[in-house]
Amino acid sequence: MWNEIARYLPEFSSGVLTAYDLTGMPSSQRVQPRMDNSTQVLRFAVSPGPAIQPGKACLLCHRHDEKLWNLKSFVVQGELAQDGAGWLLRPEHFIPGMGIGGLNSYLRFVRSGRKNTAEYLNRHNMPRPKVNWQMVIDLMSPEKGQHES
Amino acid sequence: MKDALQFSSFPGALPPEVLEVFTRFMTAEITTLGKNGCPVTWPVLPIYCPQPFQFVILTSIGLLQKAVNIRRDGRVALLYSEPAGSELSRPPAVLVQGVGQAPDRLMGSLEELDPAVQQAARAQALNLVRKQPGMQMYLANPISRWLMDWYFMRQVITIRPQRITWWPEGDFSQLPATVEVSHVE
Numbered sequence: 001m002w003n004e005i006a007r008y009l010p011e012f013s014s015g016v017l018t019a020y021d022l023t024g025m026p027s028s029q030r031v032q033p034r035m036d037n038s039t040q041v042l043r044f045a046v047s048p049g050p051a052i053q054p055g056k057a058c059l060l061c062h063r064h065d066e067k068l069w070n071l072k073s074f075v076v077q078g079e080l081a082q083d084g085a086g087w088l089l090r091p092e093h094f095i096p097g098m099g100i101g102g103l104n105s106y107l108r109f110v111r112s113g114r115k116n117t118a119e120y121l122n123r124h125n126m127p128r129p130k131v132n133w134q135m136v137i138d139l140m141s142p143e144k145g146q147h148e149s
Numbered sequence: 150m151k152d153a154l155q156f157s158s159f160p161g162a163l164p165p166e167v168l169e170v171f172t173r174f175m176t177a178e179i180t181t182l183g184k185n186g187c188p189v190t191w192p193v194l195p196i197y198c199p200q201p202f203q204f205v206i207l208t209s210i211g212l213l214q215k216a217v218n219i220r221r222d223g224r225v226a227l228l229y230s231e232p233a234g235s236e237l238s239r240p241p242a243v244l245v246q247g248v249g250q251a252p253d254r255l256m257g258s259l260e261e262l263d264p265a266v267q268q269a270a271r272a273q274a275l276n277l278v279r280k281q282p283g284m285q286m287y288l289a290n291p292i293s294r295w296l297m298d299w300y301f302m303r304q305v306i307t308i309r310p311q312r313i314t315w316w317p318e319g320d321f322s323q324l325p326a327t328v329e330v331s332h333v334e
Contacts, residue, residue, distance in 0.1 A: 018178075018228075020188075026226040027246065029316075030319075047322065047325070048324050049314060049327075050314060056185070058187065060178055060190040060191065062176075064175070064231070064233055067234065067281055068234055068280055071192075073191070073192060075190060077187050112211070114296075117209075117211040121210075128298075129257075135259065137285055137288055139259065139271060139274045140284060
């Protein structure tokens with residue numbers, strides 16, 4: 001897992017850290033994680049804003065371009081803690097998202113989407129619904145969109 | 150931290166630069182809580198609805214873990230911190246904390262949504278196709294349709310805000326401003 005983090009984290013200048021705040025709600029903020037190879041933890045400074053608690057936490061790294069293409073993301077789940085040097089995340093799981101693994105990531109996305117959908121429909125004893133493609137295309141048509149809204 | 154403001158005073162109680170983030174950002178980062186209590190955060194395309202003040206996510210049943218998590222534990226965070234595509238210069242980063250609802254029901258058509266949410270969903274789709282003009286051609290392709298039909302089978306996630314926090318100019322090293330949303334009228 002550390003090898004995957006080492007491979008992909010340098011592509012991101014920041015990530016979204018989420019932990020629990022003092023009211024027990026999930027609280028997110030951007031941090032700039034750096035790898036501590038000697039102890040295999042991620043270190044970062046946290047915002048002076050919402051106080052967060054040590055415990056279960058995750059770090060999402062994601063990006064897209066101005067046109068919402070070139071998506072890339074991954075999540076690291078683990079344990080948030082503090083030591084003498086500051087805040088750190090001890091990674092426990094690496095979850096690849098879009099764009100991790102090149103073409104394989106797209107195949108993984110399609111395959112898991114189709115599999116999850118089939119399982120959902122089976123579980124609910126539902127036939128596969130037919131997508132109303134004309135409605136989807138109309139939704140993205142400026143003329144139709146203005147006409148119908 | 151400011152005192153809680155009545156739900157009915159939103160979104161007007163928020164500064165215009167925060168509202169601009171809700172309408173102009175293409176993505177946000179949603180956090181739900183897994184079965185073991187560990188947060189998990191993924192990028193989404195949220196729909197902002199000013200009246201009533203709420204956030205809606207139409208999630209595919211092929212990517213349903215968010216909705217499953219919310220049905221088990223409604224606590225949700227939605228962070229707007231990736232301005233790419235917003236055409237805004239140094240916008241604030243905005244954190245919405247609240248309670249999500251995700252009925253286990255497949256959406257049949259857009260018309261099932263509240264008219265205000267329908268309108269916001271249409272605006273989002275138009276903005277997306279303005280950015281990605283090839284999208285309509287992609288959706289007209291039979292192979293794309295066969296591969297991706299599941300992506301358009303959606304459930305509705307609604308987020309009712311309880312607390313809004315924002316960092317001016319997206320600078321997380323600074324103290325943010327926070328407003329609590331009171332749902333007791």
